[in-house]
Amino acid sequence: xxxxxxxxxxxxxxxxxxxxxxxxxxxxxxxxxxxxxxxxxxxxxxxxxxxxxxxxxxxxxxxxxxxxxxxxxxxxxxxxxxxxxxxxxxxxxxxxxxxxxxxxxxxxxxxxxxxxxxxxxxxxxxxxxxxxxxxxxxxxxxxxxxxxxxxxxxxxxxxxxxxxxxxxxxxxxxxxxxxxxxxxxxxxxxxxxxxxxxxxxxxxxxxxxxxxxxxxxxxxxxxxxxxxxxxxxxxxxxxxxxxxxxxxxxxxxxxxxxxxxxxxxxxxxxxxxxxxxxxxxxxxxxxxxxxxxxxxxxxxxxxxxxxxxxxxxxxxxxxxxxxxxxxxxxxxxxxxxxxxxxxxxxxxxxxxxxxxxxxxxxxxxxxxxxxxxxxxxxxxxxxxxxxxxxxxxxxxxxxxxxxxxxxxxxxxxxxxxxxxxxxxxxxxxxxxxxxxxxxxxxxxxxxxxxxxxxxxxxxxxxxxxxxxxxxxxxxxxxxxxxxxxxxxxxxxxxxxxxxxxxxxxxxxxxxxxxxxxxxxxxxxxxxxxxxxxxxxxxxxxxxxxxxxxxxxxxxxxxxxxxxxxxxxxxxxxxxxxxxxxxxxxxxxxxxxxxxxxxxxxxxxxxxxxxxxxxxxxxxxxxxxxxxxxxxxxxxxxxxxxxxxxxxxxxxxxxxxxxxxxxxxxxxxxxxxxxxxxxxxxxxxxxxxxxxxxxxxxxxxxxxxxxxxxxxxxxxxxxxxxxxxxxxxxxxxxxxxxxxxxxxxxxxxxxxxxxxxxxxxxxxxxxxxxxxxxxxxxxxxxxxxxxxxxxxxxxxxxxxxxx
Numbered sequence: 001x002x003x004x005x006x007x008x009x010x011x012x013x014x015x016x017x018x019x020x021x022x023x024x025x026x027x028x029x030x031x032x033x034x035x036x037x038x039x040x041x042x043x044x045x046x047x048x049x050x051x052x053x054x055x056x057x058x059x060x061x062x063x064x065x066x067x068x069x070x071x072x073x074x075x076x077x078x079x080x081x082x083x084x085x086x087x088x089x090x091x092x093x094x095x096x097x098x099x100x101x102x103x104x105x106x107x108x109x110x111x112x113x114x115x116x117x118x119x120x121x122x123x124x125x126x127x128x129x130x131x132x133x134x135x136x137x138x139x140x141x142x143x144x145x146x147x148x149x150x151x152x153x154x155x156x157x158x159x160x161x162x163x164x165x166x167x168x169x170x171x172x173x174x175x176x177x178x179x180x181x182x183x184x185x186x187x188x189x190x191x192x193x194x195x196x197x198x199x200x201x202x203x204x205x206x207x208x209x210x211x212x213x214x215x216x217x218x219x220x221x222x223x224x225x226x227x228x229x230x231x232x233x234x235x236x237x238x239x240x241x242x243x244x245x246x247x248x249x250x251x252x253x254x255x256x257x258x259x260x261x262x263x264x265x266x267x268x269x270x271x272x273x274x275x276x277x278x279x280x281x282x283x284x285x286x287x288x289x290x291x292x293x294x295x296x297x298x299x300x301x302x303x304x305x306x307x308x309x310x311x312x313x314x315x316x317x318x319x320x321x322x323x324x325x326x327x328x329x330x331x332x333x334x335x336x337x338x339x340x341x342x343x344x345x346x347x348x349x350x351x352x353x354x355x356x357x358x359x360x361x362x363x364x365x366x367x368x369x370x371x372x373x374x375x376x377x378x379x380x381x382x383x384x385x386x387x388x389x390x391x392x393x394x395x396x397x398x399x400x401x402x403x404x405x406x407x408x409x410x411x412x413x414x415x416x417x418x419x420x421x422x423x424x425x426x427x428x429x430x431x432x433x434x435x436x437x438x439x440x441x442x443x444x445x446x447x448x449x450x451x452x453x454x455x456x457x458x459x460x461x462x463x464x465x466x467x468x469x470x471x472x473x474x475x476x477x478x479x480x481x482x483x484x485x486x487x488x489x490x491x492x493x494x495x496x497x498x499x500x501x502x503x504x505x506x507x508x509x510x511x512x513x514x515x516x517x518x519x520x521x522x523x524x525x526x527x528x529x530x531x532x533x534x535x536x537x538x539x540x541x542x543x544x545x546x547x548x549x550x551x552x553x554x555x556x557x558x559x560x561x562x563x564x565x566x567x568x569x570x571x572x573x574x575x576x577x578x579x580x581x582x583x584x585x586x587x588x589x590x591x592x593x594x595x596x597x598x599x600x601x602x603x604x605x606x607x608x609x610x611x612x613x614x615x616x617x618x619x620x621x622x623x624x625x626x627x628x629x630x631x632x633x634x635x636x637x638x639x640x641x642x643x644x645x646x647x648x649x650x651x652x653x654x655x656x657x658x659x660x661x662x663x664x665x666x667x668x669x670x671x672x673x674x675x676x677x678x679x680x681x682x683x684x685x686x687x688x689x690x691x692x693x694x695x696x697x698x699x700x701x702x703x704x705x706x707x708x709x710x711x712x713x714x715x716x717x718x719x720x721x722x723x724x725x726x727x728x729x730x731x732x733x734x735x736x737x738x739x740x741x742x743x744x745x746x747x748x749x750x751x752x753x754x755x756x757x758x759x760x761x762x763x764x765x766x767x768x769x770x771x772x773x774x775x776x777x778x779x780x781x782x783x784x785x786x787x788x789x790x791x792x793x794x795x796x797x798x799x800x801x802x
Contacts, residue, residue, distance in 0.1 A: 121162065162458065272314065376428040666744065725773065
């Protein structure tokens with residue numbers, strides 16, 4: 001391309017400034033600028049629209065999309081380097097545009113490839129004709145850790161091995177798209193593709209609406225319906241099986257489950273009885289017939305597969321054998337990701353299809369063959385060498401793959417010697433030279449290498465290809481920088497049509513009948529986390545109120561050498577709360593516990609609730625570094641209380657009154673009653689220090705109520721009645737017992753044939769004891785006995801439901 005400041009790449013059009021300043025790399029194909037210097041379809045109008053916004057507006061819009069991702073809690077877990085832990089989702093703000101005409105060719109090519117991979121997998125676990133005919137070396141199957149021998153001869157429940165695949169594509173120097181790798185084990189990223197679309201359109205909604213970009217919702221709707229049909233249309237019959245919150249893409253698992261309305265389960269949630277897969281719910285065991293797994297196949301069953309697995313369920317392989325459960329994808333499908341398999345797919349395609357694949361895969365050689373090994377030796381400078389059975393793409397740095405072109409002569413000779421010594425364990429792939437796409441950096445566009453990840457889903461009408469997917473974009477020109485674990489970014493992919501596109505949603509057309517999911521289909525683990533979320537929230541509030549009362553008095557007196565301060569310290573220290581810290585680490589630990597419990601149930605937790613909770617966590621951590629004791633800390637605690645109230649209000653007003661809300665409410669009532677009773681037992685004893693009664697009213701948020709009801713008389717008795725036995729005060733122990741009893745009765749098996757559950761009976765007993773007690777007879781010991789009774793209720797709930 002010429003480097004003049006204003007180019008006319010398209011006849012009769014002047015180039016936008018963003019394109020004019022863009023410098024593609026010589027000899028490398030570019031996604032925006034064609035080899036002849038013209039702008040590819042769709043890009044000119046898009047860049048002109050960006051140009052009109054100007055740098056300041058464009059930067060503000062991109063910041064808006066980043067803020068959306070932060071608010072939504074989108075993250076990617078890092079396992080390496082100094083950034084270990086949760087990393088904010090790295091969005092590359094400029095989407096990749098692909099013309100509909102080109103996309104249709106990709107769709108046809110990937111549909112063809114998906115069908116070929118299905119036939120290969122069916123043969124490997126079936127008749128083994130490919131090995132018998134010499135089209136596939138037996139070593140690549142028999143010695144492959146992804147070959148799950150217990151699955152041999154088993155026909156999947158649905159009749160198909162593959163239902164959801166991902167393909168990594170790159171544009172080669174010849175301008176064609178090449179398949180860099182197949183993802184059939186547990187393809188990730190579809191949920192992130194959705195979030196990329198939402199975040200990108202938040203910034204560029206006006207431009208998006210004019211470009212006829214194909215929607216993604218129809219793809220997910222069709223696949224959801226296909227899985228529901230596969231499961232027999234029964235309630236709760238489809239579930240997403242996740243390794244858990246520590247997995248790098250757990251956010252996506254929860255997001256997809258919430259988006260599609262499927263259960264999200266972990267291995268410990270499932271049990272296999274008589275060959276049937278059941279999920280432990282608060283209503284008892286419920287059948288599951290389809291598992292969309294997001295963990296490697298060999299980890300699913302520690303009984304027959306990987307024995308050391310802690311995230312699987314014993315007996316799942318037997319359930320597959322009996323045909324009672326179907327997996328997406330079938331156990332053992334990770335075999336298709338084997339690097340060396342690419343060396344044999346061209347011949348298999350010729351044999352089974354009678355033609356070359358429309359989308360060829362990257363050139364691959366298995367060093368176990370003499371002819372291939374000789375070719376690798378003669379062309380090693382242009383090769384990436386790695387384990388033959390590895391499933392890592394050549395663009396990723398797996399620590400074992402080597403770019404032979406970057407080695408010294410002696411290192412290359414040593415590598416060749418290793419290949420000669422054990423050739424069957426090595427495979428070579430052509431060194432990838434990826435195309436580039438524009439990335440917005442500091443107000444200008446710069447080229448960066450990209451790969452395209454596209455998803456295919458099996459439906460009753462055949463394979464459906466997601467019209468977009470997402471692009472992995474490098475943070476530098478190094479192709480290894482594309483890997484997400486290495487700092488790569490992700491960009492939305494817009495398939496641009498010349499004509500208006502159909503606007504689709506997940507909602508189906510109206511039916512004459514309504515099918516509702518029963519409220520009891522709540523996994524026991526989720527219910528347990530909901531209870532603890534409620535408990536942590538109430539524990540946090542009680543602690544914050546105590547600390548606010550402490551610092552308010554410290555600001556007023558200027559000294560901690562008073563009996564009330566000493567008594568408060570003695571109460572808080574065993575709870576891990578150090579009053580010497582303005583925002584104690586113990587308080588931060590309570591908030592972290594709430595966030596941890598919420599993270600376990602992201603599929604059941606509203607984005608607004610999550611945002612409110614994480615905002616509380618961030619604010620508390622910021623205060624811990626900046627505030628001082630006394631007045632400063634008093635104001636900080638007031639801020640935290642407001643944020644807690646916002647969180648509680650969102651939950652109370654927005655959560656549907658299913659079983660999940662009831663368990664959350666039960667947790668709140670349990671903890672609030674424990675906190676009020678314990679604090680009252682400490683502050684209302686005969687030896688309570690001066691000012692204890694006033695502090696108890698503040699902690700119980702009942703100062704104004706007490707003044708209206710009792711004036712300034714009645715001493716401790718009025719306080720005890722208000723906070724312990726008053727059935728109308730939402731802060732009293734009596735009120736908590738009444739609410740707790742109501743929620744326990746509404747739970748599955750909470751009130752059957754006129755009989756209360758053991759937990760409800762124990763609560764009724766506590767409630768009755770308070771109802772018949774005279775306020776003068778309530779002593780600190782009675783309150784402590786009440787606390788022990790509440791703990792017993794908690795144990796009975798756990799025994800019944802968890």
